[in-house]
Amino acid sequence: MLSPEDKSHWIKNLVTNSGFDYCGISAARFLEEEAPHLENWLCNSFHGEMSYMERNIDKRLDPRQLVPGAKSVITLMKNYYQASAQTEIKSSRYAFGLDYHEVIKEKMRALITTMQAEWGMFEHRSFVDSAPVLERAWARNSGLGWVGKNSMLIHPKAGSNYFLAVIILDIELRYDNPLAKDYCGSCQRCIDACPTDAIVSPKVVDARKCISYLSIELKGEMPTNAPAYDSWVFGCDVCNDVCPWNRFAKQHQEPSFLPLNTINEWTKADWEALSEESFTTLFKHSPIKRSKWNGLQRNLRHILKEKQ
Ligand code: SF4
Ligand code: SF4
Structure with a gap:
């Protein structure tokens, strides 16, 4: 039987052959340090008309509320950077191609099928910017980078033009350490x-x-x-x-x-x-x-x- 270390190693090799660029893994836990920030943000009405942000806060802060028995959170990063020739009128570069929700969900489905073929069936849910999941917090916890002053997840070798996706699962894995600090420094x-x-x-x-x-x-x-x-x-x-x-x-x-x-x-x-x-x-x-x-x-x- 594979150890949690072996499984983590195996999945990290697999994701780079499955259309993702980086992968980090955290223990599924209550995001204690996020709770006051989220509360503050909502209290200030910084979410505007996104009233769905006020709902399911328990689930947002604790993935075990989304997947009973959840042990691990796998965070995936996928590059969307492309140069743009737009000058007069612009749209964000992440929106040039096909809908990333559809593209990434498809890749995650294939990834999970391969994982289950290797490990047997497990409980899981996967998310791409579509449900009560704080992807950036999980990416940071998994050592993938830090949250910059612009609130984006910044990977120290690759920057921030990345989609983030999360798989919550009830399999124990080996967990990555967060970076020791953020690297925005005095930049603003x-x-x-x-x-x-x-x-x-x-x-x-x-x-x-x-x-x-x-x-x-x-x-x-x-x-x-x-x-x-x-x-x-x-x-x-x-x-x-x-x-x-x-x-x-x-x-x-x-x-x-x-x-x-x-x-x-x-x-x-x-x-x-x-x-x-x-x-x-x-x-x-x-x-x-x-x-x-x-x-x-x-x-x-x-x-x-x-x-x-
Ligand atoms: S916060 Fe970033 S995305 Fe929003 S308006 Fe300012 S520069 Fe643009
Ligand atoms: S403060 Fe500087 S380094 Fe940090 S997110 Fe903003 S531009 Fe990037």
Whole structure:
């Protein structure tokens, strides 16, 4: 029978052949150190209209509430970095290709099938930015990096242009140690560069001011007190792009994330000419469908107003 050490070693070899770039493993436990931060963030209403953040807090903080008998949390990182030629109107680079939820879920399913073929059946659940799981906390606990002042998980060798995914399972494994410290140091480029001053203090983002929230999560009209910003029609890459730890970001090797419909080259005229019918067809399998046609139009109105 394989020891927890052997299993961890085996899974780490497996993930790099399964379409992921990095893997870290933690014991499943109550995230004691996260609880006050989460509570504070919610009390300040920094989550805006994302009321789902107020629910399932117990589950968010303790994976054993999600998978009874859970022993381990495996965190996976997948690179989505690609250069962008966008100038007039931009969407976040993570949204150029196929919907990462679908792509990563598929890879996780295959990974779990291989694990179960080797170890036998086990209880588990897997998550990609879709349920009450604090992925960045698990990534940090697993030694994959630290949470930067921009609130992103930063891998010391690879930066922060990565999707995070988590598998909670009832198998005991060997656990990784967190990094001894974070490496933001005295840098605060992300805070200074944020177009809307959304990073209100290190590691704390007021979603109500964050372009990613305003352009994707917010439903309905743009609030009259929404901050002014231009160019970003879907998401925002500024606090990733200015981070020195992304200086050596490498092009991803995932065909599914290559730009659909050459969206990375679209001009203002292309975005303005997009009909609702074309939106539905072109973005059917893209993360951009999340904003819906009306949301995209609202975003365009907001940024074009700011450009006048
Ligand atoms: S995503 Fe953009 S708006 Fe949001 S915190 Fe980062 S730089 Fe600011
Ligand atoms: S830009 Fe500087 S402060 Fe912000 S996350 Fe990167 S290293 Fe940390």
